[in-house]
Amino acid sequence: MTQKLTLEHAKELDRSDNLARFRNEFYIKDDHYYMDGNSLGLLSKRAEKALYTSLEDWKEHGIDGWMDGVEPWFYYSEKLGSMTAPLIGAKQEEVIVTGSITTNLHQLIATFYQPHGHRTKILADELTFPSDIYAIQSQLELKGYNYEENLVQVKSRDGYTLLEEDIIDAMKDDIALILLPSVLYRSGQLLNMKRLTEEAHKRGIIIGFDLAHSIGALPHDLHEDGVDFAVWCNYKYLNSGPGGVGGLFVHERHYGKRPGLSGWFGSRKDKQFDMEHVLTPAESAGAFQIGTPHILSSAPLLGSLELFEEAGIQTLREKSLSLTRFMMDLLNQELPEHGFIICNPAEDDRRGGHISLQHEEAARICKALKANNVTPDFRSPNVIRLAPVALYSSYEDVWNTIRILKKIMENEEYKQFENTRNVVA
Ligand SMILES: *Cc1c(COP(=O)(O)O)cnc(C)c1O
Numbered sequence: 151m152t153q154k155l156t157l158e159h160a161k162e163l164d165r166s167d168n169l170a171r172f173r174n175e176f177y178i179k180d181d182h183y184y185m186d187g188n189s190l191g192l193l194s195k196r197a198e199k200a201l202y203t204s205l206e207d208w209k210e211h212g213i214d215g216w217m218d219g220v221e222p223w224f225y226y227s228e229k230l231g232s233m234t235a236p237l238i239g240a241k242q243e244e245v246i247v248t249g250s251i252t253t254n255l256h257q258l259i260a261t262f263y264q265p266h267g268h269r270t271k272i273l274a275d276e277l278t279f280p281s282d283i284y285a286i287q288s289q290l291e292l293k294g295y296n297y298e299e300n301l302v303q304v305k306s307r308d309g310y311t312l313l314e315e316d317i318i319d320a321m322k323d324d325i326a327l328i329l330l331p332s333v334l335y336r337s338g339q340l341l342n343m344k345r346l347t348e349e350a351h352k353r354g355i356i357i358g359f360d361l362a363h364s365i366g367a368l369p370h371d372l373h374e375d376g377v378d379f380a381v382w383c384n385y386k387y388l389n390s391g392p393g394g395v396g397g398l399f400v401h402e403r404h405y406g407k408r409p410g411l412s413g414w415f416g417s418r419k420d421k422q423f424d425m426e427h428v429l430t431p432a433e434s435a436g437a438f439q440i441g442t443p444h445i446l447s448s449a450p451l452l453g454s455l456e457l458f459e460e461a462g463i464q465t466l467r468e469k470s471l472s473l474t475r476f477m478m479d480l481l482n483q484e485l486p487e488h489g490f491i492i493c494n495p496a497e498d499d500r501r502g503g504h505i506s507l508q509h510e511e512a513a514r515i516c517k518a519l520k521a522n523n524v525t526p527d528f529r530s531p532n533v534i535r536l537a538p539v540a541l542y543s544s545y546e547d548v549w550n551t552i553r554i555l556k557k558i559m560e561n562e563e564y565k566q567f568e569n570t571r572n573v574v575a
Contacts, residue, residue, distance in 0.1 A: 155480055160549035161474065169461055169469050169540060176389075176542040183524045183551045187539035188363060188504045191301070191389030195452030197531035201391075221452065224419070228436055231397065233455040237463050238361065238380065241398050243434035247384070247397045247448055248415075251362055254381040254398045254485040255285040255398070260410025262291055262327055262356045262379060264539035267513050268327045270295055271353075273313055276303040279335050282360055286329060288524070310337035310493040317341075318349045327356045331378075332370070333502030334530050338494035340364065340502050344375040351376060362386060364457065365397075367503030367540075368467045372374045372399055379404070387503060387539065390451035395444050400435045413440030461541060469540040470503050476545055477505050477538060488559040493533070504537035513575070514567035518558045519565075524551050528575045536573040 153159075164170060175194045184192060200221075205259055216224045216393030232242035249257065263272060272286050287297040304320050306312055311334070321328070328350050335342050343359055350357035364370065366387030375526040380399040384390035400407075409416050412429050416437045419429040431437035458466070478492060494506040503521065509515060509532060516528040526536040538548050558564055 160545040163545040174542045183547045185536040186527045187527045188537035189527050194546045197450035200453030201449040223445045240373050241552050246435040248439045250396045251279045251381050251383050257411045258379045259289040265326050268324050271300045271325050273302045273325045273328045277306050311339045321353050329358050332361045334360045336515050337506045338504045347375050347377050363502050369463045384451050389454045395448040405433045409438050415439040449519045466540040471498050473538040477548045504535050507534040513571050514564045514569040517567040518564040522554045524554050
C-alpha cells in the first residue's frame, strides 16, 4: 500500500466495477452495510420472482404442476443441479439440489464410508463446523464403530488455520474416508482441494469436501480434481433464502453406487412411478435424493443462479478478492491499534470470501456494529467475520464498515453491551 486510502478511492473503485449493476438486482437498505452474506445472502428480485412463479404454477395447475408448470417440479432439482454445475467445475449430472448440508453428509457418508479390515477411520479436522462432526460421529456409530477411536481430527497449530502437510501426514492406512471444508468457516482459509484429493487417492482414501463457504464465492474444479463427493448449502453466498435447499456433487466414476439412504426420488426418473419395491437408482447424482423435493424452498435459487450465470464466477472471485484486499488494507491503515488480529490468510490463493478478525471483545463489538447499521457475524468465542459480497457489496460499503468500526473502538461504544453471544450468533 503506497497511498492513503480514502472515501474518494472507494468511490473510484465502485465507478470502475464491472459488476456494479448487479447491486440493483438485490433488496439493499439505504445506509445499511450488510457484511453477512456468508451466513445468509440477501434477497434478489430474480429469486423472489422464481418463488412467485412456483406459487403461480401451484395456483394454476394443482398436482399437474409436477409436469405442466412453467418450471415443472418433477425436474426442478435436476435443473438446479445443472445450473449449479459451472460454479463448481462439475458435469451437469454430477450435481443435484437436495437436502441440507447435514442431511447430505449423512447420505454421502452412509454411501461412501465402507470400513473394511483395519481401514475403519474417518479423518476430519478440529476446526470444522460442529454439524459436520455430529454427522460423522453418528455415521460411525451406525456402522458399529466407536467414534472416539475412529474419528481422527487434524489439529490446528495456531487455532485458526490448518497446515496441508499436517492433513497429509494424517492420511494413514487406517483411514477409510476424509471430510474437509473447502474454506474454513471461522478463519476463511481456503484449502488446496486438488492437492489434498491427489494425496488421498494415492493412499486409496475417498475424499469429500464441504463447500459451504466457497460455493458462489470462488470457482472450483471438482470434476477435474477428481473429488469423490461434495456438499453445500445455497443460503449463504448463493442467496437462496433462509433454510433454502442445499446441494451435493458425486463424481461420475461413482455413478451406479447404491445410495446409503434410499428413497423414491433417487429413482431413475422414468422408473419412479412404476412403484416397484426394488429401487432402480438414477445413473447420476440424482440417485442420492431421498424424498419429494422442497419446491418452495428451492425456487428462489433458480432466480439467484441466473445472476451467477450472467456475472460469471471468475469475475465474481476477482471482485471478491479485491473487496477483501481493500478491507484488509483499510483495517491496517485505520485500526492498527485497538487489538484486532486478522486471522484469515492474506494470500489470494489461500483465503475465501470473508475477513476474519479476532478480538477479545468480539461479541460486544458485533452488537455495537449492529446498533450502527452494520451487519457482521460473530463466531464464538472471539471472531468477527465480515463478508463483502461481490454481487451486491460496494467498496463504499467496505469503507463505511471500517469507518464505523473505528468510531466504535475510539469512543469505546462497545462497552455499552455485554460481551456475550446472542442465542443466534
Ligand atoms: C452453514 C454450515 C453448515 C450448516 O448445515 P445445514 O445442514 O445447512 O444447517 C454446516 N457446515 C458448514 C461448514 C457450514 O458452514
